[in-house]
Amino acid sequence: MGKHVLYASIPAWGHVYPALEGLTELVRRGHRVSALASGSFAAEIGKVVDVVPYESPMDSVQVELSDMGNVLPLMLKETRAAYAMLAKAVREDRPDVIVSDVLSTAGWLLGQAFDIPVIRTWPVFASNAEFSLHQDYESRSDTDESMLAFFGAVAEFLDEVGLASSVSPEQFFDNEAERNIVLFPREIQPKGETFDDRFTFIDPCIRPAENSPELPWLRKASPLAVISLGTVFNEKIGFFRTCIEGVERLGWHAAAALGNKVSPQAVGPISDRVLLRAKLPMIDTLQHASVAITHGGLTSTIEALAQGVPVLIAPQIGEQRGVADSMERLGLGVRLREPFTADELADLIKQVANDTEMAERLARFQQKLRDGRSGGQFADAVEAAF
Structure with a gap:
């Protein structure tokens, strides 16, 4: 009997495209797949799975994203918007599993709130105790001051959604899942040999040619x-x-x-x-x-x-x-x-x-x-x- 899969990602094609063929295959196998989608993403995603529509603050971003002082508040706004819609969807139609992009903190939080299994997808380099993208490649430029303000805002959000007693603000970045799908071969991953069986490396889902006017x-x-x-x-x-x-x-x-x-x-x-x-x-x-x-x-x-x-x-x-x-x-x-x-x-x-x-x-x-x-x-x- 088919299961219900809920997929959550941020509105970025570099995160959605690597998972889209896999979601399509789940539908082919008789499962029902719902996917969070905003703005221009809804039309393409809706061709293969059911859409959970929402308005994402990332669709109309006007700030400089190289500055973590801008990125952190934006990610919290995105989490708030996504979580509100996902929570409503789960209450109306509970999924059997949540597949959550690594940057979709809302998807992971949803699993904690409703006790639903979460699978994390990694279209970017995965992290473990041996390798961290943030540390090994200095991909964050936050300051003590910006992080203090950010974690304060996260704490308020967690309290609002009833997760303050079970999830710490620090887990907004470092949330872990027992099941992970890495959307590329292990050879590409730095220190790939150090990732245990919680991480499944797969051949990438390559989207088909567009047959475009060009x-x-x-x-x-x-x-x-x-x-x-x-x-x-x-x-x-x-x-x-x-x-x-x-x-x-x-x-x-x-x-x-x-x-x-x-x-x-x-x-x-x-x-x-x-x-x-x-x-x-x-x-x-x-x-x-x-x-x-x-x-x-x-x-x-x-x-x-x-x-x-x-x-x-x-x-x-x-x-x-x-x-x-x-x-x-x-x-x-x-x-x-x-x-x-x-x-x-x-x-x-x-x-x-x-x-x-x-x-x-x-x-x-x-x-x-x-x-x-x-x-x-x-x-x-x-x-x-x-």
Whole structure:
């Protein structure tokens, strides 16, 4: 008999996409899946699972997210909004298990409040006693003062929802689950050998190609370099200009995802060998690419590897430095150190494109990523909690 699975994540495609095929597989197996979804996420998520709609403060964020003084209050606001809607949904239709993204504290708290098993999903590097992203890559910049204020606000929230006696404010960051699904192979994880059987590493769930209107241009664009800084730390007009100039010096084509903070006009005049979009159909684009110049988001990096595309990573935050280190350790890409010139980038692209040993490693790793059952492995791990 099918079970009811409730999935909770923050509104960020880098966190949702890696789990979506696994949730779809659970539906194929006869389970009922409900998923928290806000704004523009609801339409795509609603194609495969039932939607629990809510209004997320993250959808209209206007603050600088590199400052933890802004991030911490935003995450608490997100938790409040998500928890209110999830608690209502659970009271009306209790799930058998909660699958909660590592950044969805609301999902974990819901399990504590209603005594429901929680499975944590990790689309970013997992943490244990041997490895901590925050400590090993200094991904937090909070101060004693900001943390004191933040934990005070968290304590008030926990009291409001009746969890003050069982959950400490510090657990807002360090909450643990006995079951964890890491949404990428163990080889990519720093100190992967130290993670015990509470952590199930799976082959990634790669989303299908979009079959987008850009396909005719992409099919003719060879060789092609993809340029993207993700959706958060991407307000770098100079970066895009230098990358496009470096690619064009090689006579290559370039497709750049600028995000919603940089306009094509700001990047400047371009030739017909360049495609500028706020958001690229990324799988379509990667399937035609020879190299990806990226910030090193883990989900976007794995999507490139799954298409056999080497990555040149210009990290913007601590986690992305970790991804760059892992790619260099595995010989699947190189770190792009800023600042760099167009000539330096062109030389590095040529070096990577002509590296036959890297190409062989990429082909082997691509086969590993594509040979697995991806969504099936995810569903197996969830069903083990029933």
